Amino acid sequence: MARLTPRRLFGWLLFWLGLGAIFVIIAFPLYWMAVTSVKPYKEIFSRIPTLVPNTLYFGHYAAVIKDGLFRYYLNSAVVSVTATAVSVFVGILAAYSLSHFRYRGRQLLSQLILYVYLFPGAVLFIPLLVVINTLGLTDTLLSLIVTYPVFGMPFATWVLTGYFATIPRELEEAARIDGCSRLGALARVILPVALPGIISATIYCFLLSWNELLYAFTFISSNAKKTLPMWLSERVLGDVFMWGELMAGAILMLVPILVIYTLGQKYLVRGLTAGAVKQ
Amino acid sequence: MTARLNQRTLGLMLILPMFLYVMGMILFPFVMNIWLSFTNKRVGMPTRLIGLGNYLFWLKNPDFFKVLGNTLIYTITTIVLKFLIGLASALLLNRRFWGRNFFRVFFLIPWILPSLVTCFTWRWLLDDLVGVVNYLLTRLGLQAVAWMSRPGTALGSVIAVNIWRGFPFFGILLLAALQSIPDELYDAARVDGAGRLQCFVHVTIPGMRKIALIAVLLSTIWTFNDFEIVFLLTRGGPGYSSMILVPFVYEIGIRGMQIARAITFPVLVFPVLLALIFFTSRMVLRED
Amino acid sequence: MQKKRVIKVLLSAALLAVGTLAVATGKQEKAGPATLEVWLWKSFVAEQNTYMERQFRSFEAATGHKVNVSFLPAEEIYKKQLAAVEANIFPDISEIWVQNIDQFNRMGVLADITDTFDALNARSPFSPLLGTMVTIGGKKVGIPFNTSAEAQYWRKDILDNMGLKPAGTWEELKATAKKITAAGQLFGFATALGRPATDGEKLIQSVMWAYGGSVMDVNGKPAFKTAATAQAFDYLASLVREKIMPEGITSWDDGGNNRAYQTKSVACVQNTASVYNYMRLNDQDLLKNTVIVPVAAGPKGRYTDTVPHALGVSSKSKSLQVAKDLMKYIMDETLYQGWIEQAGAQIQPVYSRLVDKEFWADPYRRAFIEAGVKYGAYEGWPGPASAASGEIFGTYVLSDTIQKILLDNWTTDKALDWGLAKINEIYERWK
Numbered sequence A: 001m002a003r004l005t006p007r008r009l010f011g012w013l014l015f016w017l018g019l020g021a022i023f024v025i026i027a028f029p030l031y032w033m034a035v036t037s038v039k040p041y042k043e044i045f046s047r048i049p050t051l052v053p054n055t056l057y058f059g060h061y062a063a064v065i066k067d068g069l070f071r072y073y074l075n076s077a078v079v080s081v082t083a084t085a086v087s088v089f090v091g092i093l094a095a096y097s098l099s100h101f102r103y104r105g106r107q108l109l110s111q112l113i114l115y116v117y118l119f120p121g122a123v124l125f126i127p128l129l130v131v132i133n134t135l136g137l138t139d140t141l142l143s144l145i146v147t148y149p150v151f152g153m154p155f156a157t158w159v160l161t162g163y164f165a166t167i168p169r170e171l172e173e174a175a176r177i178d179g180c181s182r183l184g185a186l187a188r189v190i191l192p193v194a195l196p197g198i199i200s201a202t203i204y205c206f207l208l209s210w211n212e213l214l215y216a217f218t219f220i221s222s223n224a225k226k227t228l229p230m231w232l233s234e235r236v237l238g239d240v241f242m243w244g245e246l247m248a249g250a251i252l253m254l255v256p257i258l259v260i261y262t263l264g265q266k267y268l269v270r271g272l273t274a275g276a277v278k279q
Numbered sequence B: 001m002t003a004r005l006n007q008r009t010l011g012l013m014l015i016l017p018m019f020l021y022v023m024g025m026i027l028f029p030f031v032m033n034i035w036l037s038f039t040n041k042r043v044g045m046p047t048r049l050i051g052l053g054n055y056l057f058w059l060k061n062p063d064f065f066k067v068l069g070n071t072l073i074y075t076i077t078t079i080v081l082k083f084l085i086g087l088a089s090a091l092l093l094n095r096r097f098w099g100r101n102f103f104r105v106f107f108l109i110p111w112i113l114p115s116l117v118t119c120f121t122w123r124w125l126l127d128d129l130v131g132v133v134n135y136l137l138t139r140l141g142l143q144a145v146a147w148m149s150r151p152g153t154a155l156g157s158v159i160a161v162n163i164w165r166g167f168p169f170f171g172i173l174l175l176a177a178l179q180s181i182p183d184e185l186y187d188a189a190r191v192d193g194a195g196r197l198q199c200f201v202h203v204t205i206p207g208m209r210k211i212a213l214i215a216v217l218l219s220t221i222w223t224f225n226d227f228e229i230v231f232l233l234t235r236g237g238p239g240y241s242s243m244i245l246v247p248f249v250y251e252i253g254i255r256g257m258q259i260a261r262a263i264t265f266p267v268l269v270f271p272v273l274l275a276l277i278f279f280t281s282r283m284v285l286r287e288d
Numbered sequence C: 001m002q003k004k005r006v007i008k009v010l011l012s013a014a015l016l017a018v019g020t021l022a023v024a025t026g027k028q029e030k031a032g033p034a035t036l037e038v039w040l041w042k043s044f045v046a047e048q049n050t051y052m053e054r055q056f057r058s059f060e061a062a063t064g065h066k067v068n069v070s071f072l073p074a075e076e077i078y079k080k081q082l083a084a085v086e087a088n089i090f091p092d093i094s095e096i097w098v099q100n101i102d103q104f105n106r107m108g109v110l111a112d113i114t115d116t117f118d119a120l121n122a123r124s125p126f127s128p129l130l131g132t133m134v135t136i137g138g139k140k141v142g143i144p145f146n147t148s149a150e151a152q153y154w155r156k157d158i159l160d161n162m163g164l165k166p167a168g169t170w171e172e173l174k175a176t177a178k179k180i181t182a183a184g185q186l187f188g189f190a191t192a193l194g195r196p197a198t199d200g201e202k203l204i205q206s207v208m209w210a211y212g213g214s215v216m217d218v219n220g221k222p223a224f225k226t227a228a229t230a231q232a233f234d235y236l237a238s239l240v241r242e243k244i245m246p247e248g249i250t251s252w253d254d255g256g257n258n259r260a261y262q263t264k265s266v267a268c269v270q271n272t273a274s275v276y277n278y279m280r281l282n283d284q285d286l287l288k289n290t291v292i293v294p295v296a297a298g299p300k301g302r303y304t305d306t307v308p309h310a311l312g313v314s315s316k317s318k319s320l321q322v323a324k325d326l327m328k329y330i331m332d333e334t335l336y337q338g339w340i341e342q343a344g345a346q347i348q349p350v351y352s353r354l355v356d357k358e359f360w361a362d363p364y365r366r367a368f369i370e371a372g373v374k375y376g377a378y379e380g381w382p383g384p385a386s387a388a389s390g391e392i393f394g395t396y397v398l399s400d401t402i403q404k405i406l407l408d409n410w411t412t413d414k415a416l417d418w419g420l421a422k423i424n425e426i427y428e429r430w431k
Helices: A006-037 A059-066 A069-100 A106-117 A121-134 A141-166 A169-177 A182-193 A195-210 A214-219 A228-233 A243-267 B002-036 B053-059 B062-094 B100-107 B115-125 B132-139 B151-180 B183-191 B196-224 B228-233 B245-255 B259-285 C002-025 C046-063 C074-087 C098-106 C114-123 C128-133 C156-162 C170-182 C199-211 C227-241 C247-251 C255-262 C274-282 C284-288 C320-330 C333-342 C352-356 C366-374 C387-394 C397-406 C412-430
Strands: C035-041 C066-072 C093-097 C143-146 C151-155 C268-271 C290-293 C309-313
Touching (some): A006 A243, A006 B062, A006 B100, A006 B151, A059 A069, A069 A228, A069 A243, A106 A141, A106 B002, A106 B259, A121 A214, A121 B002, A121 B245, A121 C074, A141 A195, A141 A214, A141 B002, A141 B151, A141 B259, A169 A182, A195 A243, A195 B151, A214 A228, A214 C074, A243 B100, A243 B115, B002 B259, B053 B259, B062 B151, B062 B245, B062 B259, B151 B196, B183 B196, B196 B259, B228 B245, B245 B259, C035 C320, C046 C320, C093 C098, C093 C320, C098 C309, C128 C143, C156 C170, C170 C199, C170 C227, C170 C268, C199 C227, C199 C397, C227 C397, C227 C412, C268 C274, C274 C284, C274 C290, C284 C290, C290 C366, C309 C320, C320 C333, C333 C352, C352 C366, C387 C397
Parallel strands (some): C035 C066, C035 C093
Antiparallel strands (some): C093 C309, C143 C309, C151 C290
């Protein structure tokens, strides 16, 4: 056991203070959300905010589930999973190309795909509806599955390029010397090492689709095809804010993502490079 | 010769399908919007070319410069703070400690929450009469502040909410970057006699450089084009004190239906973003 | 000779065939069951939406046509409508805010439904004010659908304790509110006067009209800068400067007054029936201590912006006649009244005959029907509901003007000049 020097103690204190500060900053609004979701309306609208609920009320969760949350969950899941899978798969190939190959136009291609983000959604949604309508996809989930990767792929490509480009060249060369094809080197060497990056890119890509609201509302009209963010935004209608349902719905939306991310956590560990380069 | 040709072909084959798909979907809207900026189009009305009319309108308009200024303040402040707090968090989360796995998941929550919920929650927290923040302030004996109602603090409020939502984005990306640096590099440095600080400067920072650049680039473009936070919290008010580019474009182009004039504003600002993209791409893709 | 004749005959036959085909596939109605696309505002009162949905199902059962209805929140339905105009897929029937009627009409997407209007009007007369609202160029381009009138809520218990009464005029309101705020427990009156809210635009207009001012004159031309308007703005500014209203109102959204009244931070607010519905469902105690009265009056009368809605039919609808039939079906007086009663006073009927119904005798609802019938006005009043007045409302010109006085400390004169400049610019553009 290391000696407990004042310097170590100070470092340890600084560490826990920093962590604590971040925890409080994040937890403060979250706590308020959670607590609001279990208060009855009369207490939500109390003049003095109650930091601990006087009455526990689970009716908001019941109302939210009764409203058919499961169906919107399914719609969102179908769209997000498909769009993310496509974006990340294509992004891996593209990132490999950008980081490990030389060809003319490489820089230009990498820059052009980012032009997707130059125009804000607030002006893109009208011409995009024209495109979707021409494809005959209005009011279908397919319209979103087709649209979301347009915004997910450039992001996935760039993020993964960053991770792939940081991997030392020797790793791939070592694999190729062993007789791997280039794609084989990708699969066998680069992907395992870049796994933390791939997981981050995947979760971010997924969130882009999972929380997307503007295009969902523009393309989709029927109730049966609504996505979760559309449902959530309807908790606020005009001057009526259904705070209880809004918070309950948000928390229910959060849970599956947290579960999936927790499961993926174990890959966010250093050490996968150990032994990857033969001495 | 054949080997190099094959390499080039394979490289292009790996990226071209994606490129063609993305361009295919976005080309029409993109070109359409640029063309519209040279017209006087309003929603539902016929289009007529007017050359540089919209551009001149904006360059002579004080609102343009105010909104642009706000957007620059908003973007630069939030990016710098998000990056620094994100970096600090990544360094903290990189250490082994009890509860680390829980913390890493917890840490991402502000980024996972839909913006709608984040904004409305903060709206309530910052409410002048019944908000928790003011309640705590008065309990501590301080004055309650109408955060979003004063020109001075309105922009600050939206900046704060943007930082709250956005620093985990940097944190997790930078953490993954930290994780990707092979142990061997640290071992080699220590063999050469490097101490903690030198390891950080000579191994960690170069190892994170590319990801950091990319995170900053993407976040800058997204923050520049941010919409929900300002729209839901203040609508750019009071007056235009917290108005940034996209909510402004939305008000002119959608609520005011002057779509051509509205689109010209982002186009005017393109050069800045294009320059950012250009230089970042060179720095990331160059040979080391 | 023979050949020429044959050619002539063949040519004529071909032309006739083409002509018949053109007529047959042109503006003709599609035979067989039609599918209608209907977009309506989503009400927070669920029963209101489900009742309307049931109407559509019975129409489907009775006629064999299909109705696809979408209930959408306000901001979303407007964005969707704009995008649909550009993509050429405007829905067969949609619910349109009064200020957007002229705008959509100018875009050429609204059909002339004068025949439907007249048929319904003959069965049960529409309120005259709403009839003029949907008339553009002599034609009816919409059917009045509902109004959302405002009233003033007062805390009866606080008034009684202080020996005060609910105000009848704006001056009385200021005096009463001042006394209540001075007592220190809560604010006397509060209303949103900021950009995130439409409440500000509505209240400013209420006061302006009450003092004899208006944004447009009776011909629809800008008449903003008058002594009456200045009086109205001075009045509102004094409510803030004399600290009768809380400082935060300049950033309140539409839920601000609801929140203020429901958390018992304010003794009086002006709002639609949404506050009443909240109390009815969640806080009966507060409801017992509340009295709902018509909006305060000014020297020139009592006015409230009722933000009427109309139903419009797409001019490019492939099933125009079926759409008209559907509208006649749901606007049937009895069925319509049933729908109104589901809404908990949130909306008021457009038929003059329905205002005396038993439903409105309830003391909490009475003020809303009175507002709709006797004191109702809309954006652009006393002029027509024009596209220009719609855009003025939609881009917060009035709220921005009062904020110049409140936050930038401009004189009323300077602020009104600024507001007039904006109004003129918008007016010129839509001329």
